[in-house]
Amino acid sequence: MTVLDTAIDSRTPGYLDSRNATLDRLDRLEAAIEEARCGGGERAVTRHHARGKLLPRERIEMLLDQDVPFLELSPVSGWGTEFPVGAGVVTGIGVVEDVECMLVATDPTVEETAVNPYAVEKIRRAARIAACNRLPLVNLVESAAETASGSPPGGGVARDLSRLSAGRVPTVCVVFGPTSGDVAYLPAFSDYTIMVRGHAKALAAPADQLAEDERDALRLARQCVRRLNWRKSGPPPRTFPPAAPKYDAEDLLALAGPAELFDTREVLARILDGSDFDEFKPAVGTSVLAGWGELHGYPVGVLATADGTQTSADAQKAVHFIQLANATDTSLLLVQRDEAGTFGSGALDALAHSTVPLLALNTGRTGDPRFVFSWPADGPTAGDDDGVIDPRDTRTVLGLCLSAVHSAAVEGAGRVGVFRPGKVDQ
Known part of the structure; x- marks a missing residue:
């Protein structure tokens, strides 16, 4: 066990200032x-409630088990654009x-x-x-009555839903209007498909069950x-209950600043279980940090960039680490600061061939991660990742994501990328 030291405090x-x-x-x-x-x-919401109907988040709350968290994704999608903030859809x-489920709820007031x-x-x-x-995907759908005729569907949604069917992942849809x-x-x-009697209308979708009202529909779902x-x-957490980090998450507010x-x-030190991190090849390269830890009991490999130009030693260190994560069926977490540069082409190629779950923090879509989150930056964002999160919530958010990715088998691709041990002093 290697417990991280910390040099940052108030x-x-x-x-x-940060x-x-x-x-x-x-x-x-x-x-x-x-x-x-x-x-x-307010006017649209009042009119909707007057009809005896629920808002999307109210429908979600009634569908979920009691006292469980809901990880909402991209809540401010469209922020800073001509379109409404949130885009009229709640996902999470x-x-x-x-059963951990993906939920989609459309907002008929938008x-x-x-x-x-x-x-x-x-x-x-x-x-x-x-x-x-x-x-499993549960859709809670209703469009605004004023746009019920709408425009012709584009087809991309149909292709994505077809992939769920091909993967034998079940889908449930409740139609409220x-x-x-x-x-x-x-x-x-x-x-x-569950439809609310007298309210639901859907495109070429006969109801498997008819509900008497919205609450009955959610009960049937x-x-x-x-x-x-x-x-x-996937396997359950390796350690339960997990050890809390030894350092205060409040410090992440300063770390997320300038x-x-x-x-x-x-x-x-503020997100890993017990602040325990076993660094991989600490004497090789200075621009890539790699190592092993646990997060909410799940094993995880961390790969991060630092300031400075990446050398061939950094590149091979990253590729070797990605290989080992795949060989041991260990999820990967990418961490970087926007100003810290990107991973080299060798690491990107290895990530492209990696099959273990990949989570990303402040990296954009590097390596096509299962989930990608960012800390708040100056100015609005259109929400092109899975969410801008409070830095203090980072450990909780990543823990929920690791639990979700373990709904599928966690399997590595074996040998990925190109690694030549003779080229690097180990």
């Missing part, structure tokens, strides 16, 4: 999230009848959803996450998930 020069900068960014983020929660505005992972490209991308991203992580655009594909391509007899294919305070080891 006495560190620049700590308070922390305050991050808190300012979080205030702007929270305002955007609140705007998304308001849907189509939650537990239904003890009229532009049928023609909003961010809405389509959120739905497609949710379907892809469900497919690669073997998560009219559907339009790409949303119309969700009931049409689902294995189980829970019943449907219970009868899936679904089991995880780049001069960012240090990957300091981040890991």
